[in-house]
Amino acid sequence: MILTQADVKRRVVVIKHFVAIADKCRFLSNFSCLTSIISALGSAPIHRLNRTWQQVNARTTQVLESMRKLMGSTKNFLEYREALQKAVPPCIPFFGIYLTDLTFIEDGIPSIIKKSQLINFAKRAKTAEVIRDIQQYQNVPYGLQAVPELQEYILHNMQTAGDVHEMYERSLQVEPREREDEKIARLLSESGFL
Numbered sequence: 001m002i003l004t005q006a007d008v009k010r011r012v013v014v015i016k017h018f019v020a021i022a023d024k025c026r027f028l029s030n031f032s033c034l035t036s037i038i039s040a041l042g043s044a045p046i047h048r049l050n051r052t053w054q055q056v057n058a059r060t061t062q063v064l065e066s067m068r069k070l071m072g073s074t075k076n077f078l079e080y081r082e083a084l085q086k087a088v089p090p091c092i093p094f095f096g097i098y099l100t101d102l103t104f105i106e107d108g109i110p111s112i113i114k115k116s117q118l119i120n121f122a123k124r125a126k127t128a129e130v131i132r133d134i135q136q137y138q139n140v141p142y143g144l145q146a147v148p149e150l151q152e153y154i155l156h157n158m159q160t161a162g163d164v165h166e167m168y169e170r171s172l173q174v175e176p177r178e179r180e181d182e183k184i185a186r187l188l189s190e191s192g193f194l
Contacts, residue, residue, distance in 0.1 A: 001157055002046055003170040011052040011174070015041065016060050023063055026070070028142070029091035031084065035071050038064070045164065045171035052175065089140035101130050 002018070005011045022037040040046065041064065047053075070079050077097055084093055109123040161167060178186065188194045 002049075002052075003167055003174060006174055008052050008055060008175075011049065012055045015046075015052065015056055019060050019064050019067075022067055026067060029084075029087040029089075031071070031080065031094040032092045034067060035094045035096070038067055038071055042068075043164065043167070045167040048171060049175050089137065090142045091137050091140075093134070093137055095134075098130055098134055102127065105130070 002011050002014045005014055018037055018041060022034050022041075025031070025034040025037065070083060071077075071094065072079065080094065080097070084091070105123060105126045109120065109126065111120055111123060112118065113120050162170070185194065
C-alpha cells in the first residue's frame with residue numbers, strides 16, 4: 001500500500017497510518033500483527049525510501065522505535081516476554097518466539113539421558129510448558145466484529161502486492177537511487193538555497 005503511492009506525502013500518510021495501527025495492536029495485546037507491521041515497515045523495499053522516511057514526523061518515528069524496542073530480540077526478547085506476562089487477555093502472542101523456544105528445547109536438550117538410556121522427562125516437561133503457555137491465550141476471544149469490506153480490502157492488497165523482488169522494483173520506481181550530486185542538489189532545493 002505504501003509503494004502504490006507515487007507522491008512522497010501520501011507515502012508518509014500511509015506509513016503514519018500503519019504505525020497507528022501497530023500501536024493499536026500493541027494496546028490490544030495483538031503482538032502477532034504488531035510484529036508483522038513492524039517487519040513490513042523494516043523490509044528492504046520500504047526501509048530504503050529515505051526521502052519518505054525523512055518526512056515522517058518525530059512522534060511517529062518515536063512510536064515506531066518504541067515498538068521495535070518492545071519486539072526486539074535483545075536478551076532473548078526480554079522486553080516482549082515481560083509485556084506478554086503483564087498482558088490481560090485477550091492476547092495474540094507472537095508465535096515465532098514459541099517456535100524458537102521449542103527449537104532450542106528440541107535441539108539443546110537430549111531426548112535420552114545418556115548414562116541411563118531413560119527418556120528425558122525434563123525435556124518433555126519444558127515442551128509441555130511452552131504448549132500450555134500458547135494454549136492459555138486461546139481461551140479468551142476478542143469482542144471485535146468482523147468488517148467484511150475491510151477484510152476483502154486487506155486480502156486484495158496482500159494478493160496484489162507481489163513478492164519482495166517485485167516490491168523492491170516498485171520501490172526503485174517511486175524513489176530511484178540518487179547519485180551524490182543529485183542528492184546535494186535536491187537537499188539544497190528542499191532547503192530553499194536553489
